[in-house]
Amino acid sequence: MAPRWVLSDGWLMNANACGAARLILGFMLLVAATPSAASVASTRGSLAGTVVDPDGRPVADAHVALTAHDFDGATLVESERMLAETTTDAQGRFRLADLDPVYRPRPKHIVRVEAEGFAPLGHIDEALRLFPGVEVDLGRLQLDPPCYVTGRVLDADGKPCSGAQVECKVWLNRVVGDAALPQTVRCGADGRFRSPPLPMGQVWLSVHAAGHQVASQHFAIGPPGDHPLAEPIRLAPDVPIRGTVVDEKGEPLAGVSIRSTHTRRVVTDDPGQFEVRGCGRGESLPLVFARDGYQPVAVRVQLGDDGLHVRDSSGNVETVPEIEIQLEPRAYFEGHAVDAETLAAVKIDRITVCTFRRLDDRTIQVGTCLTSKFEQPRPGYFRVPYDVPREYHLAVAAAGYHDAEVFTPPIERLQTVDGLRVELRKESPDTGPQIQTQRVTGRVTRDGQPVAAGWVSLWQLPRPLGLPHALHGRVAEASPVVVACKLFEDGTYSIDAPFQRKDWYLVVEENGRAPTQLGPFDLAANERKQLDVECTAGGGVRGRVSGVPDAWRGLLWAIAFTKTGLRTQTRVASDGTFAFKDLAPGRYGIKVGHAAFDDVDAPQISSRADVEQKRPDRWKRAVTVDVEPGRTVEGVALEFTER
Structure with missing residues (x-):
């Protein structure tokens, strides 16, 4: 019988009821993937909102698109997939229908808005949740006046580079590989250029001209208007x-x-x-x-x-x-996933691949686990690429079925391994999991009554690396690592943790309400933990920002964050006021900023030693407030500084 195991983190355990197999974990990395709609529900949802100008007036005929942005670090391929698009009506309203339910999705979902006379908008809601059969309202999406970069491109002899292409990218977050709003323009006969409309923020210019080296510049732009470059961009001859x-x-x-x-x-x-x-x-x-x-x-x-x-x-x-x-041929694991009873093909939602090695006495030592990209040309048939010859364990997930597993034979050279077969058993009260995991179950109520539907998720907080986690130009606590998430109905939930670890957070979220967060708590090997959740009322924060220059009125953002992974944002009105609502109870840091400004508390990272030594103090310069259920904290005062 193949050994059964529990994915864990640094524990030695008996993973088989008869004691035939043990698991020793070495280093393990788990990359969690948000399940697609197909894995959680057949009913689709929608996303709505209102597009307005800086004065709050509706913007009609704006183009609104929801896209999924992905970046493959292995091949440097950046891709974006259109999920839905529409235009706003006379009242600035839009509705994107027939969308898959998602929870904090990866690839990242971006709402892109474009309208004549405004800067393009790339709206990322890192806490985005779409529910089956529910319309989620994003509220007001404000379009700002555009910025323009003007300059001149010359060759090494000082002559104009006619036709040189200038690519302008405004990054939506200051992270390598994150999404950007790209625009391109060509230089005129005199080498001069003026960019297309750009949003305020951090801009990367890349200049391409035949026979010349690529020239790059990075700077911040804002407030709206023209921003001429101080010096011409000079291109040197390239070497092919x-x-x-x-x-x-x-x-x-x-x-x-x-x-x-x-x-x-x-x-x-x-x-x-x-x-x-x-x-x-x-x-x-x-x-x-x-x-x-x-x-x-x-x-x-x-x-x-x-x-x-x-x-x-x-x-x-x-x-x-x-x-x-x-180049060597790509190596794959190929096989079929079938229903254990009917032998019908089963559509796969997720495949997690783990490296391992067998020690004495059937002992297994896990190396690395990650959620793999895989091909599924037809339901049930899968192809999973791999890069290193060794033994592997594959855990296969499908909607309505318990996860199932398969072990590959020892692999001595890169080659396609075919003939793998995975049999999945349907979930029912009479069947237990095929792979032993840690499980959390319970009831979800509000005011003592079952909550009809929502998302339940298991979070881990990221390790405290020195790299800053910025939100609108201000360092903040990092977003959580969502290890598992699942839709629940009728006030009951059941969710599996794929590995054993301390300091879990359970989060319950409904549409239009503050999240409810429980934790931290630990999960032991194979533990079945009962956690009943009574959803709490959210609170709010209102305040005012002083010291805002006239040119920046109505353009700044207030951010709020906790030490437990909760982060949110709101616009600062032209009169300096701001308001947060539907905040989970807890202690928050409040800051004000914009991506066009560098945070003085964000260290300049130039080496690995800097990462370890220059850890930013995320709470320095933050105003701390305690949010209580059903109450709004009034009169929070923030002072705006450019750095």
């Missing part, structure tokens, strides 16, 4: 990086995508050759080579006087006149 990509047999490989962080994507031709332009001598450039069906390869290239210095993923450096990259 050339090379060839071959397959596992040494044959030229066409159609390979080569991406970098700031040069343009190029693709190999029929002889497998490529040329990357826009680089400068002495510059260190990461390159990622990727093609469907092959393992991606990442290298770092530096142009030296003696050739190309190519550093591979193992740290080995080779000096060559041209690059030659060999």
Whole structure:
């Protein structure tokens, strides 16, 4: 019999009732994924709101779109998928219908709004929750006047670079790989440019011109209006990086995508050759080579006087006149998921892959666990890519079924492993889980009555890294790690924790009400914990911001955060007032800011040592308030400073 286990965190345990298998955990990383609508409900919901100008007047005919933004760090591929779109009516109202229920979704969901005469808006609600059969109202989304960047691009001789392309990105959060609002413009015959309408915030300019190095600038823009660059952007001649990509047999490989962080994507031709332009001598450039069906390869290239210095993923450096990259075929786990009774194909929602190794006496040591991207060309048939030859454990999740598992055979070289079969048992009062996990169950009531429907989730707080977690330009406590989430009905819930750990938080959320948070609490191996939740009334905070320059009136944000992962935001009105409502009871830090301003408490990170030594004090300069159920804290005074 295959050993059964509990995913855990640093505990030695007996994971089988008969004692035949034990689990010793080494290092484990779990990447939690928010379930898609298909995994939680068949009824879809909607998202509504009102688009207004800075004076609160409705904006008609604005284009509103809900998109899912994703970034693949392995291939440097940034993608955005349209989920729904519409236009506002004469009252500025919009409704995006037929949406999947989601909870704090990953990939991140963004509401993008564009209208004539305004800066584009990218609205990210990190606490977004969509419910089946429910319309969630985002309230008022304010469009701000636009900013413009003006400048001039010259070559090394001081001549205008006619036709140079200037890409302007305003990042929606100051995190690598996060979403941005990109705009592009071309320089005129005199090398001058004026950007399209941009929102206020942190801007990255990238200038591309044939035969020249890519030039980049980063700065903040705001308040609205023109922001001319102090000096012209001067482009130096580039040095091309050339090379060839071959397959596992040494044959030229066409159609390979080569991406970098700031040069343009190029693709190999029929002889497998490529040329990357826009680089400068002495510059260190990461390159990622990727093609469907092959393992991606990442290298770092530096142009030296003696050739190309190519550093591979193992740290080995080779000096060559041209690059030659060999791609190996992508390795997959392939198999079928079926109903244990009917043998019918089952549509899969999630596959979690764990590395492990077998020790003496059937002991299993887990390495790393992560929720894997997988292909499902048809229900029940799956393909999961993997990168390192060894043994693996796959946990398969599907709506209405208990999670099931399968072990791969030992793998000595990268190859496709097929023929895997996973049998899933339907959830019912008569069947227990196939994989032993920690489970929390209970009743959810409000005023003693069962809550009809909502989301229940299990949170872990992120480890206290030194990197700042900013919200509207001000450092704050980090967002939670949502390990598991599930819709519940009729006042009862049941949710599994995929690993054993201390300091869990259980969060219950209904539409239009403050969340209710319980914790911290611990979960032991295989524990079944009963936690009944009586939902509490939310509270509020009202206050005023002083010291706001006239040019920034109506453009700032107030933020509120707790030490337990709760974060929210609200606009500061033109008269300086702000209001939070539906806050969960607890202690909050309140700040005011905007992404166009750097926080003086956010350290400049230039090395790994800085990350450890320059930990920002998130509560410094915050006004602390205690929110109580059913009450509003009045008269909170904030002083605005640019830093």
